[in-house]
Amino acid sequence: MYSIAIEDYLKSIWKLGPKDVGTQELASHLDVKPASVTKMVLRLTEMGLVDHTPYKGASLTSEGELEALSVVRRHRLLETFLSQTLGLGRDQLHAEAERLEHALSKELESAIADYLGNPERDPHGHPIPGPNGELFGETDLPLSDSPMNEILTVMQIPDYDSSVSSWLENNGIFPGVKLEIKSRDDFDGGINCEVNNHIVRITSSIASLVKISKED
Amino acid sequence: MYSIAIEDYLKSIWKLGPKDVGTQELASHLDVKPASVTKMVLRLTEMGLVDHTPYKGASLTSEGELEALSVVRRHRLLETFLSQTLGLGRDQLHAEAERLEHALSKELESAIADYLGNPERDPHGHPIPGPNGELFGETDLPLSDSPMNEILTVMQIPDYDSSVSSWLENNGIFPGVKLEIKSRDDFDGGINCEVNNHIVRITSSIASLVKISKED
DNA sequence: TATAAAGTTTAGCCAAGGCTAAACTTAAAT
DNA sequence: ATTTAAGTTTAGCCTTGGCTAAACTTTATA
Ligand SMILES: [Mn+2]
Ligand SMILES: [Mn+2]
Ligand SMILES: [Mn+2]
Ligand SMILES: [Mn+2]
Numbered sequence: 481m482y483s484i485a486i487e488d489y490l491k492s493i494w495k496l497g498p499k500d501v502g503t504q505e506l507a508s509h510l511d512v513k514p515a516s517v518t519k520m521v522l523r524l525t526e527m528g529l530v531d532h533t534p535y536k537g538a539s540l541t542s543e544g545e546l547e548a549l550s551v552v553r554r555h556r557l558l559e560t561f562l563s564q565t566l567g568l569g570r571d572q573l574h575a576e577a578e579r580l581e582h583a584l585s586k587e588l589e590s591a592i593a594d595y596l597g598n599p600e601r602d603p604h605g606h607p608i609p610g611p612n613g614e615l616f617g618e619t620d621l622p623l624s625d626s627p628m629n630e631i632l633t634v635m636q637i638p639d640y641d642s643s644v645s646s647w648l649e650n651n652g653i654f655p656g657v658k659l660e661i662k663s664r665d666d667f668d669g670g671i672n673c674e675v676n677n678h679i680v681r682i683t684s685s686i687a688s689l690v691k692i693s694k695e696d
Numbered sequence: 697m698y699s700i701a702i703e704d705y706l707k708s709i710w711k712l713g714p715k716d717v718g719t720q721e722l723a724s725h726l727d728v729k730p731a732s733v734t735k736m737v738l739r740l741t742e743m744g745l746v747d748h749t750p751y752k753g754a755s756l757t758s759e760g761e762l763e764a765l766s767v768v769r770r771h772r773l774l775e776t777f778l779s780q781t782l783g784l785g786r787d788q789l790h791a792e793a794e795r796l797e798h799a800l801s802k803e804l805e806s807a808i809a810d811y812l813g814n815p816e817r818d819p820h821g822h823p824i825p826g827p828n829g830e831l832f833g834e835t836d837l838p839l840s841d842s843p844m845n846e847i848l849t850v851m852q853i854p855d856y857d858s859s860v861s862s863w864l865e866n867n868g869i870f871p872g873v874k875l876e877i878k879s880r881d882d883f884d885g886g887i888n889c890e891v892n893n894h895i896v897r898i899t900s901s902i903a904s905l906v907k908i909s910k911e912d
Numbered sequence: 913t914a915t916a917a918a919g920t921t922t923a924g925c926c927a928a929g930g931c932t933a934a935a936c937t938t939a940a941a942t
Numbered sequence: 943a944t945t946t947a948a949g950t951t952t953a954g955c956c957t958t959g960g961c962t963a964a965a966c967t968t969t970a971t972a
Contacts, residue, residue: 483928485929485930487926502949502950503949503950503951504948504949508941512929512930512931513931513932514949514950514951515932515933515950515951515952516930517928517950518950518951518952519929519930519951519952520928520929520930522951523928523929527701532952534937534950535937535938535949535950536950537949549913554941560803565777565781565811566804566807566808566811568804568807570805575801576801576804579801580796580799580800583795583798583799584796584801585791585792585795587788588782588792591782591784592782594972595781595782609908620934628926640922650871663864699958699959701958701959701960708934715961718919718920719919719920719921720918720919728959728960729960729961729962730919730920730921731920731921731922731923731960731961731962731963732959732961733920733959734920734922735921735959735960736919736958736959736960738921739958739959750967751919751920751921751967751968752920765923782926788955877942
């Protein structure tokens with residue numbers, strides 16, 4: 481059993497990877513100082529969970545990736561479970577799962593997976609890794625570089641920032657919704673979409689985190 | 697937000713109280729060494745959560761008790777929730793709740809309470825404290841000193857030791873079941889009960905943890 | 913009542929996981 | 943090619959929450 485801190489480090493490296501992740505990037509994602517990251521990364525390297533090249537960055541070993549995927553699985557199963565049973569809003573799920581993910585036994589994990597019928601995606605549309613780290617090939621594309629004037633299906637929305645997810649929800653954008661890019665503001669990459677018969681402007685930074693698919 | 701360790705210390709002092717709880721008793725309940733208990737108890741005293749008389753023992757201040765009851769509430773709501781939704785067995789509930797109880801926000805706590813319809817008891821029959829620490833008067837009596845040849849209703853069974861709860865379950869003893877004490881083995885306090893048309897012998901140590909009520 | 917036993921506390925150590933300040937590398941800009 | 947800036951690591955410190963061994967109290971026993 482790894483500590484909460486270790487599980488969160490592995491998950492962050494996974495999320496920011498698979499490229500080498502820099503100390504500062506990891507630090508700001510975890511909300512700690514760069515010096516703390518260096519120290520922990522050295523420990524994780526010592527444990528065989530991470531490969532570290534000084535002054536370059538960190539990446540997961542296959543053992544580290546397996547553990548990261550296990551945390552991600554627990555996180556996403558929990559989000560799905562809380563959404564299904566309690567009807568929590570998509571914007572509340574992430575923060576709860578962020579803590580509960582560290583307190584779930586294997587048995588409870590699989591009881592939840594069974595209860596939910598082994599879902600493939602969580603309420604944000606993020607794929608749920610299988611019990612042995614299987615993650616089906618990522619075919620969803622960022623909205624930010626999708627073609628205009630085509631019907632697109634929203635597949636994934638970001639979960640990290642609850643103000644972003646509630647803004648998206650309030651504008652009718654969540655997994656399963658169909659939309660069409662009508663125009664682009666080339667100067668800043670902003671996107672104007674038609675969704676549900678009205679136009680929504682999405683900034684490029686959010687649009688790069690919204691994933692779509694072209695088949696409907 | 698108190699740490700996991702602090703929450704567990706407060707809960708244990710509450711469970712072993714309200715008398716002054718000795719260092720050793722607390723240590724064995726928490727599975728740490730007595731010296732560790734002394735150190736933590738001093739910290740808790742400093743924080744105003746505990747009153748400590750050296751060489752005598754520790755008890756909760758009203759602030760400490762409130763916090764303990766909050767942990768107990770989360771624990772028991774979680775047991776009820778996991779039992780209701782996933783159908784976990786009574787013997788699996790405690791261990792899961794023991795960790796999850798530390799990862800529950802106020803919002804999730806009350807979402808679960810609402811979902812369950814603000815239950816008064818958990819699956820072991822233990823009363824669930826209200827959101828402000830209200831705990832209805834304890835009127836259930838230990839089976840160990842209940843009268844013979846009277847119909848008794850099982851109200852509470854212990855949850856701490858999963859082998860005990862599964863033994864009780866296998867012998868048909870759980871909240872709501874009716875039974876009758878047929879005889880006592882005076883030499884060791886053992887009790888012979890009729891439950892479901894057959895006789896079960898219950899040791900005195902278990903019988904003191906099974907609570908009954910006389911009205912049916 | 914003196915002594916032994918049991919229980920508690922103190923002292924000192926350790927690992928985890930944070931922090932700041934200073935040193936060091938690498939990349940960028942003169 | 944220097945100098946500067948940005949990013950990273952090291953050194954040293956701190957708190958939390960464990961541990962062991964030794965000292966101290968209290969209680970029980972002879
Ligand atoms: Mn987390
Ligand atoms: Mn998610
Ligand atoms: Mn606990
Ligand atoms: Mn219980």
